[in-house]
Amino acid sequence: MTKLILILVAEIFLLTAIASAGDDFARTMNKKLIDLPKHETLTHLRLYWHDSIGGQNPSTVRIQQPVSNSSLFGSISMTDDALTTDVMKNSTVVGQAQGIYAGAAQGEISLLMVLNFAFKTGKYNGSTITILGRNPVMEKVREMPVVGGSGMFRFARGYVEARTKFVDLKSGVAIVEYNCYVLHY
Ligand SMILES: *[C@@H]1O[C@H](CO)[C@@H](O)[C@H](O)[C@H]1NC(C)=O
Ligand SMILES: *[C@@H]1O[C@H](CO)[C@@H](O)[C@H](O)[C@H]1NC(C)=O
Numbered sequence: 001m002t003k004l005i006l007i008l009v010a011e012i013f014l015l016t017a018i019a020s021a022g023d024d025f026a027r028t029m030n031k032k033l034i035d036l037p038k039h040e041t042l043t044h045l046r047l048y049w050h051d052s053i054g055g056q057n058p059s060t061v062r063i064q065q066p067v068s069n070s071s072l073f074g075s076i077s078m079t080d081d082a083l084t085t086d087v088m089k090n091s092t093v094v095g096q097a098q099g100i101y102a103g104a105a106q107g108e109i110s111l112l113m114v115l116n117f118a119f120k121t122g123k124y125n126g127s128t129i130t131i132l133g134r135n136p137v138m139e140k141v142r143e144m145p146v147v148g149g150s151g152m153f154r155f156a157r158g159y160v161e162a163r164t165k166f167v168d169l170k171s172g173v174a175i176v177e178y179n180c181y182v183l184h185y
């Protein structure tokens with residue numbers, strides 16, 4: 001009996017040694033060791049995204065032209081757009097939407113959006129949320145996932161609903177309302 005226990009103990013040690021040989025870069029951690037608030041918070045943010053690809057001060061540059069002008073497939077644009085509290089361009093700027101959008105569909109206009117919303121004011125100053133999703137821009141409401149965040153939005157997850165409020169293809173200006181529903185600590 002004692003012998004059996006000894007063998008079992010030895011085996012557990014051996015297995016632990018084998019497991020830790022390659023796994024010592026990761027460990028299970030007590031959540032209390034990072035300063036997380038006790039409960040998750042659900043925050044709703046309503047923001048207006050001001051995109052302009054033309055004009056004197058474009059906030060977006062096209063870095064790759066599309067292979068089709070009807071679907072915009074293959075186009076890639078880099079953007080640094082103001083996020084404001086209202087639909088008017090002169091309303092309060094609370095942050096920037098920085099990232100890339102790209103034509104990702106061949107039979108329709110649907111963009112791959114990779115955006116960091118970087119907040120610049122108030123308690124969210126310095127915090128970000130990251131949106132990664134599919135944006136079929138001709139649809140009235142486009143839902144995209146919030147895949148993460150930083151600062152006030154650590155461990156963020158959620159979704160946004162994007163609705164186009166204004167678009168002028170000639171000047172390349174678009175204003176899109178983003179309702180963001182974000183769970184975070
Ligand atoms: C798309 O339109 C632009 C501007 O009119 C033109 O220069 C370009 O050749 C077109 N691209 C394709 C793939 O038709
Ligand atoms: C913003 O612009 C609109 C018209 O473009 C104007 O009526 C309004 O007074 C402006 N608001 C501010 C705060 O400048």
Ligand SMILES: *[C@@H]1O[C@H](CO)[C@@H](O)[C@H](O)[C@H]1NC(C)=O
Pocket residue numbers: 120121122125126
């Ligand atoms: C936001 O934070 C930056 C860096 O700490 C600071 O320089 C800036 O003044 C802050 N902005 C506002 C509006 O508080």
